[in-house]
Amino acid sequence: MRRKNKLITTILAMVMVFPFFLGLGSAKDVMGTENPNQTVTLHKRKFATMPADKKNTGDLMDDFGGDPLAGAIFTAYDVTTAYWEAYDEATGTDAEKSGAATTAVLALKNTVTGGTVFAATDTDGIATKALPKKSGGRNAIYLFIETTSPAGVVQGASMPFVLGLPVYNEGTDIEKGTVHVYPKNEYRELALEFTKYGVDAEGDLEEGGLAGAKFILKGQNGSYYNTTTRAFDLTEAQALAQITQITSTAGGVVSLPNLVLNPGTYQFYEIDSAVSKAGLQAEDSMLYHYAAAKNPLVIAHVSRDMTITYDYYDITTTKQEKQTTASAYNYQVPTPKKDADDKDVDIDQEINFTISQKIPIDIKNYTTFALLDEFDSSLQLVNNTEASLLAEIKASMTSLADLVTGVSISDDSFRVTFNLAGLKEHAGETISFKVKMAVKPGAALATDIENKITFENDFAPKTDTDQVKTFGKSFLKIDGDTQAPLAGARFYVKKGDLYLGTKDGKQAWSAATGVTNGVPTFPVGFVVTVLESAANGQFSVAGLAQKEAGVNIDYSLKEFVAPDGYALLASEVHFTADNGTIRLNVANKHKGSLPSTGGSGIVAFVLIGVVAVGGAVLYFTKGRRQIEG
Template sequence: MKHKSKLFGLLAIITMLVPLFVGGISGGAEEGAPPAVSDTEPSTINMVLHKKEFDSMPKLTENTGELMEFKGKGLNGAGFTAYNITDFVYGLIKDKEVADAAAAITKAQEVAAEIEKGSSIKIGEKTYESLTKMGSKVGDEVTTAKVDGEDGIAKFNGLAYKTGDKHSVYMFIETTIPDNVSTHAAPLIVSLPLTNKDGKYLTTAHLYPKDVTFTDGKDLKTDGLQVVKDEGANKAEHIYGTEVGKEHDFTFKFTIPAKIKDNISYGFTDTPSAGLELVVPAAGINSAVTITPTTGNALVPGTHYEIVKNTDGGFTVDFKVNEAAVQALAGQTFTASYKMVVTDAAEEYQEFGNKITVKVGNQTYPYEAPKLIYGGYKFIKEDQNTKAKLAGAKFVITKRGAAADNALKFTKSGTKYVLDATGSTELVTDENGEINVEGLEYGNYDLHETVAPTDYIKLDAPVQFTIAPDTAEGATLIPSKTVDNVKKGLLPSTGGTGIIAFLAVGAALMAGAFIWYRKSKVNEEV
């Protein structure tokens, strides 16, 4: 039996066998202090768990027996429960279920992992369907928290070095998993005695279980879109130009949390601001959002999850967490793909977008995509001389330099013309002489007059304008431009006292010429 105890003591158990964490075992009262060791075998040992979180699991690292440094952050809120499984492990060897100590530890991990999944496993005549069948709980669950300035610490003090006449074997199970964890630590098993590199007994062991926290992310396909504002690495704050009626591709990459196996509710909601709405194909809402796995089989709407379109134009996906097939997906990564169409509900020159909110139980996690923006313009048609507002003038709008027969199409909505590929090209000034257009992408455009008001001369050149916010001091949100027309039969005014003064001077000159002519005629007759 003494020989078997030595074998247990020499195992680098978790580091070698479990890919979901690196079990570090070393001695030390505090970081930087000499290891807490003893020349003689102690009666108890303290075990300190340093819970770490990562975006992805780091490479396995062989333990040195000292306090270790990892780049991962300490993770608070993870609950661990300790079990004394000494009799279970030694019993495997005694009953010749396994060949040696290493195989016994491997088998213990296998059994515990199956039980965590909700399954059972049979060994010999015994069936193990609960962790308490493997061993007895040691105290209450301990939750990781900040201790002495370090996050993710859980301490188990005063654990017995021996159980009966055997060196103890302890198993630590993550029994409370934080909501944002996609892959939690596998069963962590430690056998005693533990010694450092000098052969001294450790009286404190430091263990490093690790979780992978999900790094969900929402994105907008920006290929070919005009960059209006670039915020560098903060992509969610980027702004891209768009126009009403344009459809945009959005994606949401998510990882199903490990906690879903506890039947905790899980899903996500897309919430658009005014100006975006989910595109629902003729086949229905289930075809509007496609969820595909990074590897493996696709999720099936109605079987694995439900989709509902919301009144704000967004949608909600709720997973059927009580389904075994869904629980088996814990830790797997998926991508939700869908389209949203730009509507005229946004304010011109005001950014708009949408966000995804993931809900795990009662906890929420928001993610935002890059923003979109479009603009508008106001034209005022008036008499150049009297400044009277002119109704009934007809125009079309084109991209800068395009011919009038390539005009953009609009639909009248209230007092505004909204860009609409199925609408009409014709824009007509109202009783106030105004045309208001909205939903245009940032850029340069031309306004072509096609029909002038009655008795007015039609413009022979387009009016150039630019869709961009007016940043001048005191400027209104929507830029505007006055478009003048001249009545037929009148010369255009050049300013000063106006055409009336011009006509008065002309009449005086003509009268003077007539008088001169009459006088010269009288002189000729004399």
Template structure:
């Protein structure tokens, strides 16, 4: 059975009396008291750490884990059913079989034959709950009690709660025939951490950013995230009123497609609702849905794509934060960090340094040309690389000569002028080019100037084609003057 396997994993060993103490009360083992106290020491462990079998002795123990407050426990009298099931069986194996049957029948809730004693008690202080004045005898027999965790805390997320425990009186002090009237039990819970990863991180090179390594992403690629959410084992209980998964990216990062968000095998509308919020999303599970209840204690995988926008700041780490909230109590933030790069340029007059609008450029890397998406304030967001320059995006300088490119990965690039501003020259055979290097975190540290020379009123450079034209014209004028002078003299 599934529960028997869980019992083995949870390993909360039961306290049972010795064989000679079962049945009618024996005067040889009687003490001056007919009552006992059970003290619960509630402990919580990371996932997988409760699999080691630990024997409860009834004494104070170093049981490991951490104290857990807020867990509610109830005690039930199961004496009659215990002896009914036991019949004339007396071997240790037979006794443990009866106890296992009672445990199995109590996995979801206390069975009908269990009579509740008093009220639920919630662990406090160091995870302690006390049940005092429990009769050791009932109707001339030793009493049998069922101890159940009847309320599981909302936080932290509990993925496995304590298994039912059966205590058959009397409990003896270890190695003696002295009845232990102060019984200590250590029920164990497990918790697990939610996780968030960039699933296609291998596609991006890690680069240094202020002494820390981050994936170096570009706006030309989707960033695929996976969020592993632990569903509480008590998701269907009344104290879990809401369960919300929220993703809130930093500025410059946005959900690529709301329809692309996958929430395990759950059905939108039936099992959850989803809405776009602040460039991310918010998922609200329907805790009363059958499919959601069946996820109790299991993991839910949420996957979704995101992409950079033109508002991204290459001088800042890009953060994608997810938060899981139960009953509006936020849990630990799950953050995945990436970085990108960019470059700033200014087109200026070579003589006056005045900013020039209307110049057009293409960006090249190796033998590839960049395509961009228009952003805001003369900022261009990288889209993809193409091999044909004719397909490349011509990016233009704004009114003050400024232009910026963002969303580029680290590396060497070139900015090539393909059209000069009105009234300025462009040498088509030797297009002006500026080489530049993109480094994440160095976007705002440098603005590269790109000069242009105004048409007219200029002297050609020595050795250029223009100088030869001037020489030819000068020689022609001189020759004409010489022949005219000779003609006049004649």
């Protein structure tokens, strides 16, 4: 009975203790469900200008200011050990020790690794994550660093901050359900901008900017700017289809305002600058060019602090770097000049053609530079071998002769080549030389005989021409009475006291050295030209200049043999050279026949009769005496 009661007592005791164990279990479970983490919510705010620091309360702060900023990514680094070591070593109040410890862990911002990464802030600027409250047995301390900044953020102003957990409600030991932190960013929308200028052939800036130059913009991510989406989301081919949308304005400004940019390099490539000033035609030589080899012409560098510097080529094509403003330049190709020293000439007369070419201000952009002279088939070079022509060109140059490397001659042209590397040291200077040419016999009268010079280059061939003319005169020898044509009249052509002729096979003028038997004599080697009227009475002279110093030259014909039966002209016939289509009549008078008056007549016959009669008288008288005697 006693044993039975003992068993019952034991069972009852166990029943009474069981709830206690259950309670312990329950207590243990309650302690086990205490959250070891605390939720941290970041509210990323952006400001045009960074405001003064404002202390976070850990609660929602609707009056914090700024606007939400999406796309920021923060990483929380556990710096608990470093913090508490610095705290424990510091002296002073808790606030002083906390300040020293905070300074110590902020110094670790460039060396920390690992960390807990928050999601990118959403459109409300919010990112949330739970973090452990304890680390190594002490309150956890975290260094928050913005490891990815969205475009437009002044990253230098995105300062790291330190957060210690757990955070309690003010004045209690009750932990906040969520800790709200408001990190700030300075945020800027930028404008990439520069001015496009036109440079004339003299190397001077045209007034105002240059409109119509077209660009594409390559972003730091390798894609191209889309003017529709305002993002860098195009391939190069797609961007080329939009080039008219990045175009210099009437003032030459190329501007993309209100851009939200990441730090990096942005490159402007010029695609088309075949532009001209309003109202002028292409033949007015107002077209401009750019140097594709220099692309990108303008490079913008956007720093982490959202400041912009530019690299570009200045007006002399020298690269400028890290400048706060930028310019770009399009250039005119300078036009060559061709000028004859006499445009109204005799055949075979030596004409000095002066050829001038300005070395472009942007000669560094050129890989081709030559001068091609093309002349009419009625013209010929005086120095017609390459060696003699090269010597003539160099001898006529007052400077830069050493830059002429050679000439080549073909049928009716020659090309002058230059040392391009040497030319690049003389940008803006002018090359000038002379070439002697002459009009060939048989050239058409009163007709422009052209000589063209072409500047061959990388961008646009430019040309200039000059013309010379020669003239002559046609004549008709006629009977002064009947107007019938007369053949056989012979003439000299004179200009004052000078006679037309040839010397060394070329047309020339010379004064007579004397007169022999009525015929003028001339220096040795000079052959006077003789014109003779044909059976139809026609004759002509060609290859004469018409004017001298703007005044008609007075030529004359001197007849020295008249047509048979006609009187020689006593006076010279004066004329002016023209196109040879209007004939000048030169009339002679027929000699006619004259009676034989004033001669011996019948006197001889009378004398003969007297002598005969006298003889008869004498005969008969004498004969009678003889008979009578």
